[in-house]
Amino acid sequence: MIDDIMRHNREFVATEGYRQFETSKYPEKRLAIVTCMDTRLVQLLPAALGLRNGDFKIIKNAGGTITNPFDSTVRSLLVAVYELGVNEIMVIGHTECGVQGMNATEMLHLMKERGVDEEHISLMRHCGIDLDSWLQGFTDTAEAVRETVDLVANHPLMPKDIRVAGYIMDSHTGELTSL
Numbered sequence: 070m071i072d073d074i075m076r077h078n079r080e081f082v083a084t085e086g087y088r089q090f091e092t093s094k095y096p097e098k099r100l101a102i103v104t105c106m107d108t109r110l111v112q113l114l115p116a117a118l119g120l121r122n123g124d125f126k127i128i129k130n131a132g133g134t135i136t137n138p139f140d141s142t143v144r145s146l147l148v149a150v151y152e153l154g155v156n157e158i159m160v161i162g163h164t165e166c167g168v169q170g171m172n173a174t175e176m177l178h179l180m181k182e183r184g185v186d187e188e189h190i191s192l193m194r195h196c197g198i199d200l201d202s203w204l205q206g207f208t209d210t211a212e213a214v215r216e217t218v219d220l221v222a223n224h225p226l227m228p229k230d231i232r233v234a235g236y237i238m239d240s241h242t243g244e245l246t247s248l
Contacts (some may be wrong), residue, residue, distance in 0.1 A: 092123030100125040104161040105133035117243025130170030162214040171206025
């Protein structure tokens with residue numbers, strides 16, 4: 070698959086396919102979106118919101134939520150606000166999210182099946198990593214989005230004039246529900 074992608078990339082550059090995507094690093098709509106990495110949202114989310122390349126910053130992770138106030142998602146939001154002019158943040162969860170109901174015990178079992186040594190898992194725990202919390206999913210998508218909105222809006226490094234709002238997107242239709 071990667072070889073096919075690399076062949077396509079060489080042709081894309083050679084034929085200047087990138088021209089239609091040219092924009093600046095500053096989001097035209099001064100908007101950042103935190104959402105899930107779910108494949109169904111790749112094209113559906115911007116299309117359903119009427120957003121195009123260059124309009125917004127998008128930060129994706131498993132579940133579209135923030136579990137630690139000093140993780141890379143928060144860092145990305147702070148860069149978006151202070152360096153790139155973002156003044157509104159949308160946190161968008163979605164229906165049928167794979168992280169909803171994810172089980173840390175099962176994830177650790179799958180890691181071991183794929184060859185991760187028990188010694189490495191023990192080392193993580195010894196270093197103070199709470200793998201059971203870190204790998205655990207959420208039970209309620211709306212509540213997880215609300216918690217993320219609260220964390221971002223009340224983060225000690227986030228300016229108070231930034232609007233932060235939460236939503237759930239229907240993974241099939243793109244319909245957005247405000248929380």
